[in-house]
Amino acid sequence: MFDLLKKLTQITGVSGNEEEIRNVIIEEIKDKVDEITVDTLGNLIAVKKGSGKRIMVAAHMDEIGVIATYIDDNGFIRFSNIGGVSKYNAIGQKVKFGNGTIGAVYYEEKIDDIKNLDLSKMYIDIGAKDREEALKSVNIGDVACFVGDAVRQGDMIISKALDDRCGCAVVIQAIKNMKETENEIYFVFTVQEELGLRGAKTAAYQIKPDLAIAVDVTATGDTPKCRPMEVKCGNGPAIKIKDRSIICHPKVKNLLEKAANKINIPYQFEILEFGGTDSGAIHISAGGVPSGVISIPCRYVHSPVETASLTDIENAVKLLVESLCYVEND
DSSP states (O other), X not given: OHHHHHHHHTXXXXXXXXXXXXXXXXXXXXXXXXXXXXXXXXXXXXXXOOSSOEEEEEEEOOBXXXXXXXXXXXXXXXXXXXXXXXXXXXXXXXXXXXXXXEEEEEEOXXXXXXXXXXXXXXXXXXXXXXXXXXXXXXXXXXXXXXXXOOEEETTEEEETTHHHHHHHHHHHHHHHHOOOOSSEEEEEEESOGGGTSHHHHHHHHHHOOSEEEEEEEEOOSOSTTOOOOSOOTTSOOEEEEEOSSOBOOHHHHHHHHHHHHHHTOXXXXXXXXXXXXXXXXXXXXXXXXXXXXXXXXXXXXXSTTEEEEHHHHHHHHHHHHHHHHHGGGO
């Protein structure tokens, strides 16, 4: 699982620019599904056909990043955020543009109080001597992801873009491990989740599923002086109860709980007081869809050092596979 995660996380796939990560996922699953399509918005939809219930499984391919908005005469690049970029997490980080150009993110020296920091007062330094040289590597509108190598420390993986490439990895592995089922499964690798669950909304409207399960990361309550929260790394995948975008349907929550108990894996319940997942868009699409979420506990979300348990991720695969087969008997 680590090798797959390393492969997926190190690809640049900022929201609205998911082509490269989509192509890699296609290569991973093309021999394991009956049909693959890419819709107008860019969602990758892989289908295992069946005559039973129509189930949608969603994991988003995109990651947060930055977009070049202006290049000054000295070659420094001003930028804006794509998705939830923290101004504090961004300081001193490296970013990588699609063509491989690396830049250092820093802020204007005239700021004497870090509380006054704003993304508009920050810039990217790619080592160019002037605007003309900078434009040879970066143009206005080019996007960049943060740089964060994937490393393994015991049971933990530390990397950029675990949100939500670990969800993508779970779905890819579930496709490979799927048991026989009469259900028709739509595995959707969505675009632009970080910009407001956009891809999931259009995909759900098109598919009109009977039931949906999203796979995404969630915050944890296991670091020093963090916001109190039940979810902890290493205690198993979390079954979401609610977040800001959804109150999960009892039918799906119970389905996931029964499946976890059946295969005897550890799990936890999640109530997230901020943020949302693709399920937030899916459950209010096409007349309403009973929806739930398998959440992977992840520390330091939206940073280049997101941290998660490999065992939790592997158990999330088992939970997803069992749940998809359990639906027909539920």
